[in-house]
Amino acid sequence: DAGVIQSPRHEVTEMGQEVTLRCKPISGHNSLFWYRQTMMRGLELLIYFNNNVPIDDSGMPEDRFSAKMPNASFSTLKIQPSEPRDSAVYFCASTIRDFNTGELFFGEGSRLTVL
Amino acid sequence: AQTVTQSQPEMSVQEAETVTLSCTYDTSENNYYLFWYKQPPSRQMILVIRQEAYKQQNATENRFSVNFQKAAKSFSLKISDSQLGDTAMYFCAFMNTGANSKLTFGKGITLSVRP
Numbered sequence: 117d118a119g120v121i122q123s124p125r126h127e128v129t130e131m132g133q134e135v136t137l138r139c140k141p142i143s144g145h146n147s148l149f150w151y152r153q154t155m156m157r158g159l160e161l162l163i164y165f166n167n168n169v170p171i172d173d174s175g176m177p178e179d180r181f182s183a184k185m186p187n188a189s190f191s192t193l194k195i196q197p198s199e200p201r202d203s204a205v206y207f208c209a210s211t212i213r214d215f216n217t218g219e220l221f222f223g224e225g226s227r228l229t230v231l
Numbered sequence: 232a233q234t235v236t237q238s239q240p241e242m243s244v245q246e247a248e249t250v251t252l253s254c255t256y257d258t259s260e261n262n263y264y265l266f267w268y269k270q271p272p273s274r275q276m277i278l279v280i281r282q283e284a285y286k287q288q289n290a291t292e293n294r295f296s297v298n299f300q301k302a303a304k305s306f307s308l309k310i311s312d313s314q315l316g317d318t319a320m321y322f323c324a325f326m327n328t329g330a331n332s333k334l335t336f337g338k339g340i341t342l343s344v345r346p
Contacts, residue, residue, distance in 0.1 A: 149334070159322065159336040171331050205274065209334075218264035218326045220334055222276035 118142070122208050122223035130231050134196040137226045140189055141210030149220060150183055150193050151207040159207070165191065166213055198230045233258045233325050237337035244313045245345050251298075252308045252340050254323030261285075264326040265299065265306045270339070271319040279321070282306065310342075318344045 121140040129135055141148050149164040163173040165185045173183070180199070185191040195202055205227050209220040234257045244250035256265070267279040282290045282299050289297050294314075298307045310317055323337040 151336075158338040161333055161335070164333055166331065172333065207276065209276070213330070218266065218281060218332070218334070219278050220276075225274050227274075 120208055120210050120221055120223035122206075122226050124226055125224065126227045126229075128229045128231065129198055131199055132197045133230075134194065135198045135202075135228060135230075137193040137206050137208075137228070139191045139193070139208030139223060141191070141208070142221055143189065145210035145212050145221070146188065147211050147213040148185060148191050149209045149211075150191070151209065153205040153207060153225070154203075162193070162206075195228075198228075200230045203228055203230050233260075233263075233327065233335050235323050235325050235335055235337035237323050237340050239340050240338075241341040241343070243343045243345060244310075246313055246315060248313055249309060249311045250313055250342065252310070252321050252323075252342065254306045254308070254337055256304050256306065256323070256325050258304070258325065258327070260327055262328045264328070265297075266324040266326070266334070267295070267297070267306075267308045268322045268324060268336075269317075269319045270322065271316075276322075280308065313344045315344050315346060318342060 123138045146167050150162040151159050153159045162175045163183045168185045183193045205225045207225045209222045211220050236255045263284045265282045269277045269279045280292045280295050294311045296309045320339045322339045324334050326334045
């Protein structure tokens with residue numbers, strides 16, 4: 117079975133540009149999480165969805181960040197406009213909420229560099 | 232809010248030796264899950280071991296075992312017979328139970344296994 121699929125794997129962009137990161141969760145999973153990883157702050161939860169509905173977006177750093185989940189098989193994280201401090205690895209993870217075993221399945225991450 | 236603390240930024244161990252990684256957490260809840268995730272240089276987040284707080288028995292997975300001290304809010308990971316492939320960052324994580332549970336990570340520890 118395919119795992120969580122993220123794209124792009126790497127993105128280099130210039131300050132001010134719009135960045136869109138994509139995630140396809142594991143089929144059948146009904147919870148999706150977006151994390152950001154940096155050396156300074158470690159792994160931070162940005163937002164998560166249950167059944168395509170955003171539950172907690174308190175981790176989204178500012179209004180430049182937005183996330184959507186239009187259906188059960190796709191989510192996007194958008195940064196507009198991007199800034200150098202947004203440079204990080206962004207992870208998407210999914211799980212089956214109803215079982216609540218706690219294990220999250222992670223994608224390989226999208227490394228973003230903003231120049 | 233729950234917090235997870237990993238106070239050691241890095242450790243080193245000789246191949247075939249045993250190493251223990253420390254983790255403490257803070258919560259007011261009685262039921263929850265604790266995890267150790269491994270992140271090798273490939274960047275993929277891999278679940279190593281999981282512990283349910285209501286279980287008194289420490290979880291074990293082959294060479295990996297935990298020492299779960301609920302009263303002390305301590306959750307350490309022991310790696311026996313260390314192998315070169317164990318070289319990675321290790322993250323301790325906490326998840327509360329309930330419909331809107333989320334996973335909170337510690338800052339991580341870099342483990343190097345020396346040949």
